[in-house]
């Protein structure tokens with residue numbers, strides 16, 4: 001693939017001079033969903049699929065972008081001066097947002113560059129193709145212009161750019177998982193403090209299978225921001241009776257004691273998910289440490305039920321994939337992953353059940369939904385790197 005990407009760069013942008021090639025992964029979250037903007041825990045991991053970026057610095061102020069995934073758009077050109085989000089700019093709003101965010105932190109990019117991307121994360125699948133582009137861009141800026149930033153800074157800058165430039169109020173999970181990824185490990189992150197710990201994922205005789213619903217979603221047009229504000233309302237009401245900074249500060253018992261301070265029943269349900277999901281994530285990680293993969297799987301299943309019934313972010317496509325997965329013998333756990341409303345599910349499946357899983361879930365899904373799902377047996381990979 002490397003050679004094809006570099007050859008494409010030459011074909012599209014021509015010219016002389018050294019071209020470098022970088023990579024940033026996508027991510028899948030194992031458990032801890034919609035907790036990262038509630039001061040809770042998450043447990044994501046970086047994947048070996050992701051985004052490749054071939055880049056060459058320019059001596060003028062021009063930026064030129066090209067994506068092998070959106071060839072019809074051709075070269076998209078702009079300037080490093082006066083960057084602002086534009087609808088017609090499509091995916092280039094992500095790298096532009098990161099350049100802008102570096103500037104906001106006093107790291108001014110003074111010359112432009114040509115950037116060609118190729119991603120093998122299915123777009124809009126909930127595996128964080130946009131956060132992958134953000135972290136990739138940050139990593140490239142650091143290398144090309146010599147900025148003094150850590151990978152953790154790249155995660156925060158990526159999130160800032162997505163919040164402030166692209167208008168999606170996402171939490172820190174995706175960018176953190178990508179920037180800090182470590183092969184063979186998931187990251188147990190406390191989003192209230194950014195304290196984290198790597199936990200080895202040793203499934204022995206099982207695999208992580210991602211089922212992609214092929215129902216596209218974008219965070220901007222989903223109910224993501226609505227859920228966030230529902231949680232803020234819940235927190236404001238609970239805070240009047242309990243001295244907490246975030247819903248993640250409560251355990252189940254504490255929540256049950258003060259939940260009636262939340263007036264609206266739906267808002268109460270949202271808060272319940274945030275509290276219980278955080279506690280589930282803590283329990284799931286300790287189950288894994290005790291080599292109790294079965295319990296980990298059970299908690300994954302409970303997570304899905306809570307996202308379906310209390311948080312209401314699943315939908316028929318994700319519910320079908322998960323409920324069909326639960327019927328397959330050899331499935332240890334299965335749940336939606338990411339923001340929801342479409343995108344993917346993540347399942348832990350015994351090695352000898354993987355083929356049956358794909359066949360059985362695939363055909364039931366197509367029968368019910370009317371189009372196919374895609375399946376990926378994935379590996380846990382490292383964070384961003386320079387390839388060439």
Ligand code: GLA
Nearest residue numbers: 033034170171172173338339
């Ligand atoms: C999206 C957001 C994350 C997180 C998840 C839900 O992926 O970008 O910050 O909130 O949804 O867990």
